């Protein structure tokens with residue numbers, strides 16, 4: 001190299017030239033980047049300022065990597081991919097001979113970070129200590145040429161500095177998370193030990209999330225800590241947050257794709273204050289010492305979110321569980337639920353009928369509510385009156401008229417349904433049929449010209465027919481009203497970032513029920529995630545439904561009316577093409593959407609059925 005590069009040599013020109021030489025950026029894109037660099041920088045700064053409530057940002061200059069990635073250029077070397085920060089950073093790392101490191105928020109050493117550097121220093125230089133080993137401090141940085149920074153750090157810490165390259169946005173996010181959340185927890189801890197003057201219960205109620213950048217010293221520490229926690233949960237796509245008091249400290253865990261991950265430990269002293277903060281936000285009584293349920297409405301960007309908060313007193317304090325109800329997850333387009341094309345066609349046909357009974361079955365947590373909400377959303381229009389009766393109302397949605405049933409206070413599903421039918425709705429969703437009276441009412445409603453959707457707690461579709469009869473509905477009425485039954489489960493989807501092909505063994509092929517397994521062993525290939533930062537080393541990213549879809553055809557209708565046994569119904573349905581949950585899952589394995597193990601796990605409870 002002719003001369004040593006300096007921090008100021010790390011420019012958009014340097015990065016764009018490099019990417020073009022590596023074949024990632026076209027010459028066109030490179031020129032666009034140069035021409036629009038200043039405009040783009042100004043736009044990004046404006047966006048940041050508005051996110052932080054107009055405050056000036058005391059952070060590093062925008063990195064050329066951030067500016068380049070914001071153009072979202074198409075990667076000329078890999079079809080269907082954009083040039084994002086990770087990709088640009090990896091390319092730079094290759095060119096300058098430094099290791100690239102993807103920052104895993106779960107693996108950050110908060111103590112090392114907060115003890116090594118002050119927050120302003122970390123922000124100003126976009127630098128993050130990630131590891132200390134035998135007198136060497138490994139720091140993540142975005143600028144590979146910032147020798148002055150490395151010298152400074154050596155002077156500050158007395159350690160040798162080993163730089164690794166990371167995406168600038170990841171570095172800033174980690175700085176906000178570590179210094180923000182930890183700092184607030186530690187401030188809160190000090191404040192609470194100082195005495196009762198710091199009474200968080202007197203805080204006014206506001207549920208407008210401020211945005212990470214604006215959460216600074218002006219906020220009450222506990223308020224800020226709770227907001228950090230919520231932002232983090234949204235960002236990680238968590239469906240639940242658990243705050244569990246133990247004897248010495250509290251554990252915060254989050255459920256992501258169905259699996260709980262430990263996220264933080266917080267001191268005992270702060271737990272009560274955080275619990276109270278959640279209670280105040282959800283309008284619960286902080287003095288009450290019994291289980292309570294409340295809701296918080298808030299927004300993430302343009303999307304309105306709902307948080308359902310439940311508190312249970314335990315020996316060591318209130319256990320808090322927050323369910324994150326994201327409308328974009330809970331109500332989807334019917335094409336996104338995971339139906340195979342013929343199943344979706346059948347399901348949509350049922351919904352278009354003017355009246356009838358559609359059942360969705362499966363255990364708790366199998367995605368029934370998402371299926372029902374998505375179906376209702378597809379039906380709702382100014383001309384179609386959709387009413388739901390739920391216990392409790394899962395999520396408040398404007399397009400439906402939602403009524404809360406509450407058997408404990410005497411308004412059961414059956415009473416609510418009787419009431420609703422007087423107002424002549426077109427479509428009625430009954431949260432769950434648990435008793436004979438509700439079953440009779442639901443069938444009656446379907447018989448008198450309404451489309452009724454509801455759930456039953458049975459394992460498969462034929463089981464639902466048997467269950468209705470057990471609840472006292474005569475076979476001829478089931479036959480007269482039942483349009484179709486969907487049984488479902490959720491399977492985790494293979495993480496696209498780390499998926500690879502794995503040949504199935506003879507045993508696995510046998511478990512799939514494929515004839516002559518020995519002929520196929522090693523030839524049938526499934527996908528499996530190897531585990532990466534994006535999927536938190538689980539190999540899975542997101543979930544999707546698997547379904548058994550039973551359309552009640554004339555032959556089946558006749559048998560149901562005659563009171564045929566479940567075995568006869570099952571055999572007939574199979575002859576007419578009923579595909580079991582396991583068979584559906586196998587198709588998902590074959591298409592690479594889920595893994596062999598996950599398909600087996602999700603259908604283990606119905607094993608033995610064909």
Ligand SMILES: [Zn+2]
Nearest residue numbers: 495498532535
């Ligand atoms: Zn992955």
